[in-house]
Amino acid sequence: MIEAQSRLVLNREEGLLASVRTLGGLRSWRDALVQANTRQDGSYGCALGALCAQLPDDDEQSRSALAAAFERWHELLIETLARLRDLDVRTSDADPHKLGTGLLAALQGGYILAQNAHDPQPMADALDMALDRIDTFANR
Incomplete structure (x- = not known):
């Protein structure tokens, strides 16, 4: 089950991230994740994160x-x-x-908060904060 879920999540992420060539593209990646989370019939969580929480130590x-x-x-x-x-x-x-670590942490924390609230907005907010930090390094 872990392998199947991992393949599903990572294939999705590879597909979404492979085309990112701009900061706007990174925002589109964020939008796709938030929108997908909205359509999960109230579960609002990450498949891999949920598996982590269910495993015995x-x-x-x-x-x-x-x-x-x-x-x-x-x-x-x-x-x-x-x-x-x-x-x-x-x-x-x-x-x-470092930025990748922060972005993944914001994503996973956002998933947890969205799942708890049954609302994707906390996930969107967490990702926005991480992307705002990344934006501070934009070449202008």
Whole structure:
């Protein structure tokens, strides 16, 4: 089940992030995630995050599989942010690893808050704050 959910989430993310070439494209990625979260009939959560919460602490094999999926997600965000730097959309002093970590943390925290509130707005707000930080490194 973890492998199937991981493939589903990561394939979606690869598809969405592969075309990001501008900061507006990153905002479109955000919009797609928030809109998809809105259509989940009130569940409003992340499939991988939900699996993390359900695992017993001693299930190392499952935790390892989920850690690998989250690491790949993190790598996709880092690759996207590095691409924006390489395309001269962002300044060279912006650290793609740090910004990718913050963006993934905002996304996962947003999913949890949206799930708890049965409202996608907390997710949108969390992602907006992370993207606003990324925008501070825009080449103008």
